[in-house]
Amino acid sequence: MTSLCVLSVLIALVPVVLIFFFVVQQGIGSLDWNFFTKTPVPPGETGGGMANSIVGTLIVCGVAGLFGVPFGILSGVYIVESGGTRLGSAARFAADTLNGVPSIVIGLFAYVIFVLPVKHFSALAGGFALGIMMIPLVARTTEELLRLVPLSLREGALALGASRARAVFSVVLPAALPGILTGVILALARISGETAPLLFTAFNNRFRSTSLFEPISTLTVQVYTYAKSPHEDWHRQAWAGALVLVGIVFICSVLARIATRRLERMHRA
Amino acid sequence: MRRLTMRGWQLAAAAAAVLGLTVGLAAQNLTINGAGATFPDPIYQKWFAEYNKIHPNIQINYQAQGSGAGIRQLTAQTVFFGASDGPMTPDQLLAAPGRVLHFPTVLGSVVPIYNIPNVTAELKFTGPVLADIFLGKITRWNDPAIVRINPGVTLPGMNITVVHRSDGSGTSYIWTDYLQKVSPEWKQKVGNATAVNWPVGLGGAQSDGVTALVKQTPGTIGYVELVYALQNKLAYGPVQNSAGEFVKASLASTSAAAAAAVKQMPVDFRVSIVNAPGKDAYPVASFTWMLFYEAPKDKPRAKAMVDFMMWALNDGQKFTGDLGYAPLPKEVIALELEQLKKIKVQ
C-alpha cells in the first residue's frame, strides 16, 4: 500500500517537474533583450517582444489589488468582528461562493457591467474583473488570520477602553497583517495568471499603453493569442511569456513560504 | 491608528498620482481599436505598424478575432472599426445603430490545404468534389471522384478529416459562398455565412487554428487564406473555375477574379467575386472590407482613420505583394476615395 501512495506522489509530481522544466527549457532561450523591451511586430517578422504585455499585467494587477485588497480585508474584518450576524454569515457564504465561480463567468459579468455601458474595452474593466476574483481570496485569508490572533490581545485592548474600531485596527489587524500581506501577495500571483476574465474586458493591445481607459495587453492574453497562431516566432515568445508567468508564481510562493516560516517562529516564541 | 491613516493617505496620494499620469499619458496617444477578420491580419498589422512609424501618436490596435467578432463588436460599438471578409448581411446592417460603410482593402484568395502523407504532387479539386468532401459524402482520399481529376497521383485509402473554422469567419463566408455556388445540395443544407452548422469536420479557431490542425494531422483538408498557406508552407491545390480551368491561387489569378466585378462595382462595394467569369480567374477569391460608421460620434478618431485609409489605399498597397495579397484595382481605389469623403469627420 505504501508503494501505491509513493507511486501516486510520483505520478502527481512528474507533471510538475516536466512542465516546469519544459517551460524553462523552451522559454529561457527567448528571454532576450528584445522580449523585455520591444512590442509585437507584424506576423512573419522577427524581433518583437512582450514589453507591453509585462507592463500591462502589472497595471491590471495593480488595479485589481487597489480594488480587491481593501474590499477583501474590510469584508474579512466585518465577517470576524460581527460575530454571526446575518450579514456576516451572508458575506462569508458570498465569499465562498465567489471563490468557486468559474473565471469565464466573471469575465461575462465584467463585460456586461464594465464594458457594455461605456461601450469600450479598458484596462480598468480588466482590473475590476480580476479585483472581483481577489476579494474572496483576501477576505478568506483575513478571516482566517484574524481568528488566529489570540483573544487576549483583543480583550486587552478593549479592556484598556479602546473602541471596537481602535481595537481591531490598532491591535488585532496589525498582529495579523504580516500573514494577510503574504496572502495578498499569493492572491496577486494567482490572478496574474488569469486569462478568461481579461478576454472580454481588457481586450488586447499591440502597442505600448498605460492608459486605464484603453485596451491593454497582458501576458496571459498575449500568450493565449500567440499559442493559437501558426507562427513559430510567436510560439517561441509564448513560451517565454509562460516562463515569466511561472517565474512570478514561483517567486511569490517562495516568498510566502519564507514569510510563513518566520511567522510560525514568531508565534512559537 | 494614526500610523495607519497616514499610510492610507500616502497610498491614496500615490494612487491618484499614478491615475493622473496614466490619464495624462493617454491624452498624448490616440488609440483606435478595431476587431475582425484573421484573413487580412498580416497585412493590417503591417499597415498599422508602418503607419505608426509615420504617425507615432496614432496607435491602431487591431485584434484578429474573426469576421463575426468584428461585425458584432462594431455593432455593439465596443470597437471603432470592424473588418470582415464577408460583407455584412442586410440583417446585420439593420441591427447596427448607424449606417455602416464598407471599404475594400485588399484582395485575397482562400485555398484548400491538405496534409496527406507521402503525397507531394499537387492535388486538383473541382467545386462539386470539394462540396461533397465538406458535406461528408466523400470520405476517403482515394475516392473515385478525387482520383478521376488527379490521374497519375497515388492516393491512399486514408480517411479524410475535414477541418473548418470554429469561429465566425469571413474566410468561412467566402468558402461557403463558393460551395453554395457550385453545389445546390450545400446551398440547401448548409448555406452561406460566417458561421454555419458544418456537417462534418473539426473546428480550428481562426485561420491559425485551422493551419495548425492541418499541419499537424495527417489526412486532413481545410481552407485558409493564401497568405497563411504560403507562410506556413502548406500544400494547396488548384481549383476548377467557372470556365473549367484548374487555376492555382496567386496574385495574378486573384486580380483576374476581380476584373469582371470592377466593371460593375456596386455603390456600397458589397460584392462577391467568388466563381468569377474568366479563364484565368481563381474561383475562391474575395475582397476584404474594413467597416466604418458613416457618422461616428468620435470625430478625432474618425479623422485619424480616414487619413489612415487614404494612406492604405495609396501607399499601403505596395506592401501587399510580399505578404501574398493582391492589390486593389485602381478603379476601385478611386471609387473608395470618393466614399471616404462621406464619413463625417467634423
Place this chain on the structure above:
Amino acid sequence: MIRRSGDRVFYTSTGAFALVLVLIVGAIAVVLFRESELSIRAFGLRFWETSTWDPVAGNFGAFPFIWGTLYSSFLALLIATPVALGIAIFLSELSPSWLRTPLTFLTELLAAIPSIVYGLWGIFVLVPRIRDLQLALPEWVTTMPFFSGPPVGVSLLTAAVVLAIMIIPFTSSVAREVLRAVPLSQREGAYALGSTRWEATKAALFYARTGIIGAILLGLGRAIGETMAVTMVIGNRPVALWSVFEPHSTMASVIANEFTEADSDLYLSSLVEVGLVLFTITLVINFASRLLIWRMTRQRAPRVARPRVPAESAAV
C-alpha cells in the same frame, strides 16, 4: 457587548464592504439571468436536450456542452482522485518529516501554475503525444466506440488529462486537512486493536469519508469551471460522442471561443444561458463540498497561522 458610537461607525463602514461582497454575488446571478432571458424564452428546456448549434438558422441546443463538461470532468476525476488521495495519505501518514515540506511546496506550486501555461504545455507537448498514441493503437482498439476518431490529438482525453493534473493539488490538500482532522483517538484505537499501519490508515479514511467526498467534489467543481487549458486542447466541436479521442466542447470553452463573435442577440443570449448553468452547477457542487468538509472538520484543533491562498479556490 457594549456598543458605542465609534463602534457603530466601525460596524457600518466595514459592514458596507461586506454588503457589497454579497451584492456582487447577487449581481452576477441577476446579470446572467437577465441576459439569458431571450434564449430561455425562445428555447425553454429544449435548450438542454438538443444538440444542434446552428448560428445561421438561429437554432441553439446546448446538450453537447453539458456532455463535454461532465464527461471530461468525470474522466479527470477518475484519473486524479486516486493520485490525490495517495498524496494526501502519504503526506499525512507515511512521509518522513524532512520530505513533508518540500513535497507540500511542490504540490502547492502545481496548484499555482496559471492555467494558460497548462494549456500551452497541453498544446505543444500532450497533444502530439496523444496523437502518437492514437496512431500507435492497434486497429481493433480504434474501432471500439470509446477509442475511435481521427488522430488529431485535441480531444476529450487530452482535456481530461490536463484537468486531472490541475485538480490533483486541490483535492489532495483538502483531503490532507480532512485527514488531519481525524481525532487521534481513532487511530490509537485501531492500533490498540492490533491493526497494521495501513489498517489504521484505512480506519482514519473511513472516519473522514464525508470530508474526502467533499474534497473530491471540490476537485469536480474546479474541473467543471476550468476554461483556458480546456479550450486549448479539447478541439471545440459541439458534439456528444462516447469516444474519448474525438474533439468535444465544454460549457466554459464554448463561451470563451464564441462570445466575442456572437452576432445575434439570440446567439449571445444562448451563450450567457450556458454561463448561467455553469454558474449554477459550480455553485451547487461547491456548496455541497463545503458542507461535507465543514461537517467533518467541525472539531478541528487550532493550528498555527499558515497564510496561504485557500486551497478551495476553485475558479480559473
